[in-house]
Amino acid sequence: MNFRPLPGWKPTSLTSLANPTDNDIAARRLPVPMSRRRFARTVAGGAFAAAVGSRLWTRNVVEAGSFAPIPIPGGSPALGGAFHVFGPAAFDPIDAEPVTITNLNADVGLAYISGMVTRTNTKTGDVVSLPFVDSDMRFMQGVFRGADGRVHQGAFAFV
Amino acid sequence: MDVFEPGPGAQIHDFNPSTFPPVGLFWTTEIPIAGVDRQVGKGRASLQASDVAILDYGTTPQAIFGGGPTPVPGTVSFKVVWSGVGEKVNIRNTDPVYGGFAGEFVRNSAQMEWSATVGDYTFVSEPLITSSSAFAEIGHERNGSFFPPA
Numbered sequence: 001m002n003f004r005p006l007p008g009w010k011p012t013s014l015t016s017l018a019n020p021t022d023n024d025i026a027a028r029r030l031p032v033p034m035s036r037r038r039f040a041r042t043v044a045g046g047a048f049a050a051a052v053g054s055r056l057w058t059r060n061v062v063e064a065g066s067f068a069p070i071p072i073p074g075g076s077p078a079l080g081g082a083f084h085v086f087g088p089a090a091f092d093p094i095d096a097e098p099v100t101i102t103n104l105n106a107d108v109g110l111a112y113i114s115g116m117v118t119r120t121n122t123k124t125g126d127v128v129s130l131p132f133v134d135s136d137m138r139f140m141q142g143v144f145r146g147a148d149g150r151v152h153q154g155a156f157a158f159v
Numbered sequence: 160m161d162v163f164e165p166g167p168g169a170q171i172h173d174f175n176p177s178t179f180p181p182v183g184l185f186w187t188t189e190i191p192i193a194g195v196d197r198q199v200g201k202g203r204a205s206l207q208a209s210d211v212a213i214l215d216y217g218t219t220p221q222a223i224f225g226g227g228p229t230p231v232p233g234t235v236s237f238k239v240v241w242s243g244v245g246e247k248v249n250i251r252n253t254d255p256v257y258g259g260f261a262g263e264f265v266r267n268s269a270q271m272e273w274s275a276t277v278g279d280y281t282f283v284s285e286p287l288i289t290s291s292s293a294f295a296e297i298g299h300e301r302n303g304s305f306f307p308p309a
Binding site for chain 1: 175282
């Protein structure tokens, strides 16, 4: 997910953002088109979210596999409420649920990261430098109660 | 990962590990336990994985709502490093929408380097130190059956 702050964007749900760093300043220089943050805010409250969300997001599906982790219940209202994810300090409150797995007891991490990447077309040889913006990276490592009702150990990445 | 045209420009790549529609675990994939190293109290953590299977949906709306070209399969490798100790917060969130968990978190910063191969393209990011975070935190949390009512 991409929740990068937009220039001039004023978060309504973010009450505080601790310790801005020099990195933040550098990040603001990056071009910021339609980020996932803006996208989610645009979608929130829109008829599009309601229409599409009601069609696609009515199931609470557990991943295949008897010991598979179970998604958190619900999801961000900004995305229609049926995706099992929140965007803390982005389009959801800063203290919103940061993980995607329920029945979890784990160390966790979340970050919205921006930078530059070089893309090479291996057929044409064309090389271009492009920004990546607010890439949402998260980890969960610890124990979880799987779909089989048992506790398992595992590590997960949100990409 | 979310890649945009120079500019500002339009989003042109959106990599995530979920098939469409993402109605189960949202953009989350299992990795080797050794892929996470952390010292939460010291504000340090790292996340590394190699050759994670992803799909390139092109844009976030297409990844979430569908439409657009058929997603292109690929793989991505990444290293994310969290560092620093900013605000420390203890959260017990019982909000019916956003909550149902408790945790202790350190707000800090993070950086990432990554590479990917998708279709005819290869991607190699600039070194980790050149990246920056808009928001970052690490911590320990409990939810679901590990978050009993007070």
